[in-house]
Amino acid sequence: MYIVTAQDMRELDRQTIERLGIPAVALMENAGRAIAEEIIKLCRRRFGGADTSAAWTLGTSRTVQDGGARQPGRTEAGALDRSPDGGAYSPGGTRGDGVYGPDGTWVGRVYGPDGAWAGRVYGPDGTWGDGVYGPDGAWAGRVYGPDGTQGTGGGPGIKRPGFTVSGDAALTLGRAGAEHWLVLVGKGNNGGDGIAAARHLREAGIAVTLVYAAAPESLAGEAALQRDAAAAMGLPAVVYGRDRVDFAACSGILDALLGTGSAGAPRGAYAELIAAANGSGKPVVSADIPSRLDADTGQTHKPCIHAAVTVCLAFLKRGLLQYPGAGNAGQVVVRSIGIPAALAREGGGPASLLTPEVLRTRLQGDVSRRRSPEGHKGTYGHVLLAAGSLSMSGAGLLAARAALRAGCGLVTWALPSMLLPYVIGAAPELMLAAAGGENGTWSAGTAAEVLRLSTGRDVTAVGPGLGRFPGDQEWLRALWEGIDAPMVIDADALNMLADSDYSSWTSRRHPVILTPHPGEMARLAGISTAEVQRDRIGLALAYAREHGVTLVLKGAHTVVATPEGEAYVNITGHPGMGTGGAGDVLTGIIAGLLAQGLNAAQAAAFGVYLHGLAGERAARQRHDPSALIAGDIIEAL
Ligand SMILES: NC(=O)C1=CN([C@@H]2O[C@H](COP(=O)(O)OP(=O)(O)OC[C@H]3O[C@@H](n4cnc5c(N)ncnc54)[C@H](O)[C@@H]3O)[C@@H](O)[C@H]2O)[C@@H](O)CC1
Ligand SMILES: [K+]
Incomplete structure (x- = not known):
């Protein structure tokens, strides 16, 4: 997995748009979708209680995902609940989430020492991997093995139906009605990513309110397209400083205020929104980087968002690995947005995450x-x-x-x-x-x-x-x-x-x-x-x-x-x-x-x-x- 600076990222972005002819708004669409999927996963985890059962965790634990596949040895709940060789068992043999093989693919689900199922299970892409309950907590169906018989769920073998239809599970949330997310929108492309994500969240049935840090008219380019699309869909929007923003009433916050194009300490409304989000006690998901983390050095300007999850776009930003910023990023998930890794390789790909x-x-x-x-x-x-x-x-x-x-x-x-x-x-x-x-x-x-x-x-x-x-x-x-x-x-x-x-x-x-x-x-x-x-x-x-x-x-x-x-x-x-x-x-x-x-x-x-x-x-x-x-x-x- 490549690690890039903001400047590297701008260059890769430019090449994708100019050399490959992929429109900038398509990249922003992909970014928005990826962010929405990660928010939906977070909501599911809250419902299902998965990923919470590690016997004990370490302060440095961090999930770094590459194209949806988890890195061997890293988990959301704790770095130590997986054996270094990818074996994936906690000390007691119990786990509240899935088991991943050395290649990062999901292997199966886990039972406690008493033979009882230890918890709910997600597949490597964060979707429900197995088990009796669906993402909304309702029973989702039986589990079938490769031979068509019921797998680990127990009970008699049941033949797999010959025909199945499935929907877009990654953008579906059964209990969406309980969720209301505030989307904090800056006036650059980071804000545009946030608005695109908001549309997908709304489609998944999650209530969203856009909170513009600056007058919506000040948005330009692709971000302005996103603003107009959201308005055409009737997404509720307020402008900070002009309208009231009720942080207490939301269930989560998407931080799309400032990304790799920002510099210096956050100014005016940005600083106030960051402070309010941090003080709200609600989970914050950051688009690309926590707002006012320096994407290159990991230095944090004051105030800087404390994220529960950072959905880093395209390639891992240096600042997310370097402290103190690494401590503000929460779980880091790197999501592809359509910028080919080959471009990073061509450019020398100066830094990489050390993985097997x-x-x-x-x-x-x-x-x-x-x-x-x-x-x-x-x-x-x-x-x-x-x-x-x-x-x-x-x-x-x-x-x-x-x-x-x-x-x-x-x-x-x-x-x-x-x-x-x-x-x-x-x-x-x-x-x-x-x-x-x-x-x-x-x-x-x-x-x-x-x-x-x-x-x-x-x-x-x-x-x-x-x-x-x-x-x-x-x-x-x-x-x-x-x-x-x-x-x-x-x-x-x-x-x-x-x-x-x-x-x-x-x-x-x-x-x-x-x-x-x-x-x-x-x-x-x-x-x-x-x-x-x-x-x-x-x-x-x-x-x-x-x-x-x-x-x-x-x-x-x-x-x-x-x-x-x-x-x-x-x-x-x-x-x-x-x-x-x-x-x-x-x-x-x-x-x-x-x-x-x-x-x-x-x-x-x-x-x-x-x-x-x-x-x-x-x-x-x-x-x-x-x-x-x-x-x-x-x-x-
Ligand atoms: N490949 C890419 O590079 C892609 C980038 N995207 C997103 O675009 C972001 C970068 O977008 P931009 O370059 O537009 O920059 P940002 O959106 O990070 O911020 C730039 C805006 O913030 C203002 N600003 C800068 N510093 C500030 C401060 N300290 N306080 C208050 N306002 C400040 C600037 O006046 C400018 O309007 C990325 O982080 C990512 O989220 C995505 O849209 C997809 C493609
Ligand atoms: K951000």
């Missing part, structure tokens, strides 16, 4: 972690790790163990000699090499020994628990210029880089992966941490390209950026992974994958993805994400 599909196709990585039947430990690569010091020996141990769990054949851990007796046996699978000073710290003179140890190794990782020491910049420079294999650089080794003018160092034949957290990134880039967080994707892309490195910018929604100018944004993991040593584990995983022959982009991206999944699995085993410690992530790999 993207790993397989765009990154062309083998995510199966398959082993050759003829393989032996030499087949899977040898990692050299230079890490650990007296007060931070655990960092080295965590990274080394994670590399082994990631599947590499051998790991040699180089560490200060004084520590050797204490770590012998801590992980018997490791090979240990003394390379540091007697006092448990590193020294500049150890560079020659690390270089010697790196000979014949497939990858060298440096940094976890290393500490700083006199001459450390020259020490790192010697490794940078002398190691004839890929390198992973983390932690204090990043601070050494930050203090050096490393662009003047001899350029390397093999790739370098840097894995900074935001503070380390700030030092590398010479800016504040707040500035790093302001646009993580943009910064990672620029830094990786400028310095010719693969960059893993850690934090919520870790960004992987390549020297070729591509970026991948990860959404596995959860806030419980913000715990000491989790970064060391990631370094080990990435090094372990590199050693097995993955290229830098594949190893960084797959490593980040696996690290998050393992964190989810570990938290599930603990039954509480906050109880997670870094070692748990290794055990869950």
Whole structure:
């Protein structure tokens, strides 16, 4: 799934209209329909109570849909109620919604341990997948298996009727009479999308009132066409500031005030409507992006809509993945509006959501972690790790163990000699090499020994628990210029880089992966941490390209950026992974994958993805994400 900026989107829009000849109003129609369908799904969920039964959920959970198919591993109710391999069961085996296979298709419905049906079930497109009740809560019919006999519903087999007729289920709502939605309409195309959605909602029997933020006469182009069509249909409309708007009486709010064409803090009526919508306590569905979220950076202007659902149009906007905006977006659903993905690919498609599909196709990585039947430990690569010091020996141990769990054949851990007796046996699978000073710290003179140890190794990782020491910049420079294999650089080794003018160092034949957290990134880039967080994707892309490195910018929604100018944004993991040593584990995983022959982009991206999944699995085993410690992530790999 591609991630775009507002500028990318305008260009893709222009090409679709000018090169393909698809009228702009057709795109707006598609947008309106998609938004209406998502509102109807939300209404159904309220009736049916589906998607509410996860045993426990994590704050980061988010649904990102691609053409209606759910991404494996992501759910509406919680990221952790699905097994990383797509198995889809909550800890107790109960679920209140459907089960999705690894490819995102719906597999079947779920029964609780007592054999009773655990809840209502939606198919991958959000329509009723199965079960005894229809979307309006009334019994919808029996369920038939592929052979025509009744499927999971129980009871005797019943032959499938030979002839069926079905209507437009996605735009139908049985209990529509209970709904009244306010549609907040801005004067740009975002407002036009909202009016188009309102027409479909009205067709589904849902009462709607258009609330214009500005005089309706000020709308232009396609938005004006939508205004006129709505008026011709007799849709009720009020103008904010002139007419009374009763937020208390509505059952939901469609936010179509401001989209990708807006800038700065919301002005006048827009600000008042946003504040009123947020304060109403009613569910808000945002068209494209929550109004006055910056579509590129994820910064929020004040006030900014807090959406329950954001129906993002065409391609995922960067700002929806970056905090704080990601926290305002609710569930993000990306819906196609007829702009071909091929156009985004042609344009370079600079950023993608990190999914198994993207790993397989765009990154062309083998995510199966398959082993050759003829393989032996030499087949899977040898990692050299230079890490650990007296007060931070655990960092080295965590990274080394994670590399082994990631599947590499051998790991040699180089560490200060004084520590050797204490770590012998801590992980018997490791090979240990003394390379540091007697006092448990590193020294500049150890560079020659690390270089010697790196000979014949497939990858060298440096940094976890290393500490700083006199001459450390020259020490790192010697490794940078002398190691004839890929390198992973983390932690204090990043601070050494930050203090050096490393662009003047001899350029390397093999790739370098840097894995900074935001503070380390700030030092590398010479800016504040707040500035790093302001646009993580943009910064990672620029830094990786400028310095010719693969960059893993850690934090919520870790960004992987390549020297070729591509970026991948990860959404596995959860806030419980913000715990000491989790970064060391990631370094080990990435090094372990590199050693097995993955290229830098594949190893960084797959490593980040696996690290998050393992964190989810570990938290599930603990039954509480906050109880997670870094070692748990290794055990869950
Ligand atoms: N492929 C596309 O790009 C498509 C875009 N569509 C929609 O069009 C949107 C972009 O439309 P526009 O470019 O018309 O822009 P918007 O609808 O986002 O907003 C532009 C309007 O808002 C006003 N405005 C800007 N900043 C403001 C502020 N801070 N306070 C108050 N008013 C402000 C401007 O004067 C202008 O009238 C997208 O977000 C999407 O919803 C869809 O119609 C379908 C096609
Ligand atoms: K909006």
